[in-house]
Amino acid sequence: MSRRARRSQEWNVRASALARNTHNLIRNIVDNLQVEPNPDKPFIALSIGDPTTFGNLNPPEQVIQAIRDSVELHTSRGYAPSKGHQEAREAVAVYSAHQGDISAEDVILSSGCSHAIELVITVLAECGQNILVPRPGFMIYKTLAEGLGIQIKYYRLLPDKQWKVDLDDLENQINDDTAAIVVINPSNPCGSVYNKEHLSEILDIASRNQVPIIADEIYEHFVFSGNEFTAISSLSKDVPVLTCGGLTKRFLVPGWRMGWVIIHDRHNILGREVRQGLANLSTRILGPSTLIQRALPAILKYTPQSFFDDVLLFIENQAKLAYAELLRAPGLRPIMPQGAMYMMIEIKISLFSEFKNDLQFVERMVSEQSVFCLPGRCFEYPNFMRIVLTVPEDALREACQRIAIFCKEHIDMEEKCKEINSN
Amino acid sequence: MSRRARRSQEWNVRASALARNTHNLIRNIVDNLQVEPNPDKPFIALSIGDPTTFGNLNPPEQVIQAIRDSVELHTSRGYAPSKGHQEAREAVAVYSAHQGDISAEDVILSSGCSHAIELVITVLAECGQNILVPRPGFMIYKTLAEGLGIQIKYYRLLPDKQWKVDLDDLENQINDDTAAIVVINPSNPCGSVYNKEHLSEILDIASRNQVPIIADEIYEHFVFSGNEFTAISSLSKDVPVLTCGGLTKRFLVPGWRMGWVIIHDRHNILGREVRQGLANLSTRILGPSTLIQRALPAILKYTPQSFFDDVLLFIENQAKLAYAELLRAPGLRPIMPQGAMYMMIEIKISLFSEFKNDLQFVERMVSEQSVFCLPGRCFEYPNFMRIVLTVPEDALREACQRIAIFCKEHIDMEEKCKEINSN
Ligand SMILES: Cc1ncc(COP(=O)(O)O)c(C=O)c1O
Ligand SMILES: Cc1ncc(COP(=O)(O)O)c(C=O)c1O
Secondary structure (H helix, E strand, C coil): CCCCCCCCCCCCCCCCHHHHCCCCHHHHHHHCCCCCCCCCCCCEECCCCCCCCCCCCCCCHHHHHHHHHHHHCHHHCCCCCCCCCHHHHHHHHHHCHHHCCCCHHHEEEECHHHHHHHHHHHHHCCCCCEEEEEECCCCHHHHHHHHHCCEEEEEEEEHHHCCEECHHHHHHHCCCCEEEEEEECCCCCCCCCCCHHHHHHHHHHHHHHCCCEEEECCCCCCECCCCCCCCHHHHCCCCCEEEEEECCCCCCCHHHCCEEEEEECCCCCCHHHHHHHHHHHHCCCCCCCHHHHHHHHHHHHHCCHHHHHHHHHHHHHHHHHHHHHHCCCCCEEEECCCECCEEEEEECHHHCCCCCCHHHHHHHHHHHHCEECEEHHHHCCCCEEEEECCCCHHHHHHHHHHHHHHHHHHCCHHHHHHHHHHC | CCCCCCCCCCCCCCCCHHHHCCCCHHHHHHHCCCCCCCCCCCCEECCCCCCCCCCCCCCCHHHHHHHHHHHHCHHHCCCCCCCCCHHHHHHHHHHCHHHCCCCHHHEEEECHHHHHHHHHHHHHCCCCCEEEEEECCCCHHHHHHHHHCCEEEEEEEEHHHCCEECHHHHHHHCCCCEEEEEEECCCCCCCCCCCHHHHHHHHHHHHHHCCCEEEECCCCCCECCCCCCCCHHHHCCCCCEEEEEECCCCCCCHHHCCEEEEEECCCCCCHHHHHHHHHHHHCCCCCCCHHHHHHHHHHHHHCCHHHHHHHHHHHHHHHHHHHHHHCCCCCEEEECCCECCEEEEEECHHHCCCCCCHHHHHHHHHHHHCEECEEHHHHCCCCEEEEECCCCHHHHHHHHHHHHHHHHHHCCHHHHHHHHHHC
16 A cells, blocks of 8 residues: 655545445445436336335334333343343344254344344455355445455356356356355345255355355245245255344344344354354444344244235235236346345347447436336346335336336337347 | 365365454453452442443433334334434534534444444555554554554553643654554543643644544543543644544443444545545445434434533542542552543552562452452553442442452552652
């Protein structure tokens, strides 16, 4: 780094490389959009990954009550141990029993799942090393790693195979500097859900190459009918798995910043050093607010299954609705999700000769149809766009219909005929 | 870093240098104490910097009510912008008007003051650079910086001058790699409060050497009668000041993790880069819980002055009580604080030939008198110990009396006579 020249007459204060190289891809792209919605049509944002934005999805009464109770407790105000209150960590261990044989000792509370991810990346990876991340995938990994000099390497997901991992590609990406493989299941942005067999294939690669797994399961249990959620840790025979989770999505309280890391290490491969390292890192800023820590046991225990079922049923119906509507949009290919809260849609960009790329496509859709979808480049995946399924039903239908109109108006007729003829 | 040998048969997962080099000095020392209290005397911890531990100090009703109201708000559940909700940042700007001319744009909310400190250290300092920190001083700076390869250099505080900064030493410590000077005022562990003149002397050094200041003012306004609190930013003519604060101490809610950074940069020396850098860093884990963000305007507005006055009066009286009692302890020299919640006490260790150092001294005091004080080494300041003043009055009196007994029982009579004779 350039050193500051003390004797110069001018102040010269720079931001660190960490600060300069911390980028939030979605924010950068969304904040730099240069378009205004069409004033004649109400704006519909299909871009916002916050399920609480529209007021149609709310946390269950039991969760709110647990906080009301916590507020009155004298013990909800003082510092917690940096890994979190013991009872809260015990409650997470019980709630997460499907992940494997764990106890409170294996749980570290964090300030949201993002902080959990920061903890596991920074404990496992060193400046100069790399972590393998799915593409398309949620970009917090890039935001957190690159500033620290940890390289992100992508492995391919296959849109034609319900976004399964391209296993050859995954294995090929591993090198001597690979510190971890990130598996996001269910996936943001794909909505894919991996079955046991596929998860085992991923574990085999990790085992053969002796690379630990970071399991991002913030959407655990978020699967549509006919699919089953399996925690990858529950299948691991030897591979150490650090699972990141939290209340954010399933309990519809993203702003509360309650997350956790769970250490799965049956063969004690991580040993004292990594456990101690996580404990060390947790002392940097301490964990989540004690107001929520104290409520956590009741939140995890008393939220009824019917609440989860209702939310999931709603989202599944939304997925079906959007899928059916978007099938009518020429030049698009929606890919039906199996879980989470999103759908990816391919834009056959060669059929829209007016637009160079997904960004121009979604920008023009804002200015003409007042519908905004996240362009695939937010996930380093061009010529796709992502929609969220949690908006109210009427808004979703209306938005999909406008998307179809937009496509009809802009699809390149000549190109389309050519395509039809060549088939 | 050693690279992982993929072809070996053995797993070899290491913790990163960041994780290994993140140390919490207080935790390390406290957790490794090998002593049991005397079973015949109730244990009194004068070590715990959490003012809510003993139940005698509680947040005001207005603060609790603000949270009760926030819980019911639909808008207290969703994600906030990564720098924090606009209204909450505006409220902090108004509350902090004594610091200088600031607006919501200058405020970034954080997950406690520790996170604020992490943000400002990481935006200003680079691996290989150094930051100057007072000794004795609160050790979060070491915890946060060293793992990132940012060196901590200490400047001296002068116990005989009410812990004022040794200005020559401060200036001498500055070199080409100095990224910031940390000023903790009022101080943990010293309880010192600097007047305008002294703060200006510090600013002059920063200005002459063109080093920005990190102002740790988590104890702002926490000053005893006859002293005045001045925010160092309010005196700065050119030096950029990043002030770290929060609800933690003044509102008696350390567990809630609500802190903030305030950017003071009258001459736009930090420029876009540092501001943008802080914004970038805030996207890593997002800020504090929205439950508390939504309550923040009411908390800052409605807490009555009488609440603060009552807490301060209590602590000031405790300081007087402890000081008077400890003057009777041979071989100790209590240093009367002017604010915050702590008192430093010199242990004239040469008069206690049984004990090699402050650690042995405080350990034996636990096993004989069931009183625990933090040894000076927790602040890299040997032959002192720190007591907290927020324990209930009876406990404080009892503890100080036991300390005096302990000193009388262990002071080296011969040494004492020698000292008396030589004077
Ligand atoms: C896959 C994935 N991981 C992690 C996160 C971050 O969760 P949190 O808001 O709890 O930090 C998200 C949020 O959208 C996500 O989609
Ligand atoms: C001087 C000083 N700065 C910062 C902190 C950290 O405050 P918080 O608990 O808000 O992270 C403390 C806590 O004791 C402190 O004494």
